[in-house]
Amino acid sequence: xxxxxxxxxxxxxxxxxxxxxxxxxxxxxxxxxxxxxxxxxxxxxxxxxxxxxxxxxxxxxxxxxxxxxxxxxxxxxxxxxxxxxxxxxxxxxxxxxxxxxxxxxxxxxxxxxxxxxxxxxxxxxxxxxxxxxxxxxxxxxxxxxxxxxxxxxxxxxxxxxxxxxxxxxxxxxxxxxxxxxxxxxxxxxxxxxxxxxx
Numbered sequence: 380x381x382x383x384x385x386x387x388x389x390x391x392x393x394x395x396x397x398x399x400x401x402x403x404x405x406x407x408x409x410x411x412x413x414x415x416x417x418x419x420x421x422x423x424x425x426x427x428x429x430x431x432x433x434x435x436x437x438x439x440x441x442x443x444x445x446x447x448x449x450x451x452x453x454x455x456x457x458x459x460x461x462x463x464x465x466x467x468x469x470x471x472x473x474x475x476x477x478x479x480x481x482x483x484x485x486x487x488x489x490x491x492x493x494x495x496x497x498x499x500x501x502x503x504x505x506x507x508x509x510x511x512x513x514x515x516x517x518x519x520x521x522x523x524x525x526x527x528x529x530x531x532x533x534x535x536x537x538x539x540x541x542x543x544x545x546x547x548x549x550x551x552x553x554x555x556x557x558x559x560x561x562x563x564x565x566x567x568x569x570x571x572x573x574x575x576x577x
Contacts, residue, residue, distance in 0.1 A: 393420050400429065408432065408468075428506060435511040437466035437556055438479040439497065439564045440489050440519045447543045448489050448519060451534040462546070463554045469512070475499075479514030485526040487535045491516035498563040502556060513560045515567065540568055 398415035405411075409432040417424045440448035447464070454461045467482040469475055476494050484490050494516045502511050527533060538546075546552055547561055 393418060395419075398424070400431075403428070430507045432507060432509045433471070434469045434475070434509050435466060435502070435556070436469050436475050436479045436482060437464050437511055437513050437560050438483045439464055439513065439515045439560055440483050440487065440491065441515065441517050441540070441564075441568070442489075442519045442537055445540055446537040447540050448483070448487050448535065448537050449543065450486055451536070452532065461554055462552050463557045464560055466511075466556075475512035476514050479512070480516060483516055483519075484523045486531070486533055488521050488523045488525050489516075489519045489537075490522045491520070492518040497560070497567070500556070500559050511556050511559070513563055515564065 395416040395418050398417065400412040400414040403411040403413055409430055412429045412431055413426045414429045415424050415426050438448075442448065449462050450465050451460055451462050453459070465483045465486040467478070467486070469478040476496055480490070480494050494514055497513045497515045499510045499512045501507070502509065525533075543552070544561065544565070547558060552558065552561075
């Protein structure tokens with residue numbers, strides 16, 4: 380009898396076949412579903428809870444004088460304020476880079492001369508299928524009026540990049556997706572730092 384993936388750590392895990400989801404609860408920001416998955420080797424089917432949420436965008440806004448734009452706002456999940464980078468929900472059909480540029484201007488008033496997708500990550504693939512897209516906007520300047528949502532109240536700060544990394548390593552930034560973004564940005568920053576041409 381051939382060994383299965385449980386007894387052979389060198390074998391790749393089996394992909395389960397996904398069935399049709401059933402709604403448990405629908406909210407303004409996500410839906411909770413139960414989804415049957417069938418294991419083809421064992422012949423078993425089990426229901427698993429899955430969170431269906433839209434894709435998100437997080438924005439690394441790099442200024443002309445080598446700073447990153449951060450936002451500090453109250454977060455209901457942790458019942459405390461949190462230092463993060465700007466970001467938000469991507470509207471249906473919206474390009475992630477354009478969504479990042481929009482969120483950056485709305486939350487902070489900053490705009491830049493160049494924007495590109497730096498990376499895309501899965502926030503928690505154990506029970507979520509959405510992605511968070513990390514957008515880098517370069518040569519940022521404060522140019523626009525703020526356009527916050529009704530419940531938003533945001534402190535905006537442009538801090539030296541080295542200070543942002545020091546703060547993150549000291550535990551002053553705890554949002555995992557922001558730490559992901561800083562991970563992808565660091566090699567770009569170390570090899571490409573430059574000041575804008577006015």
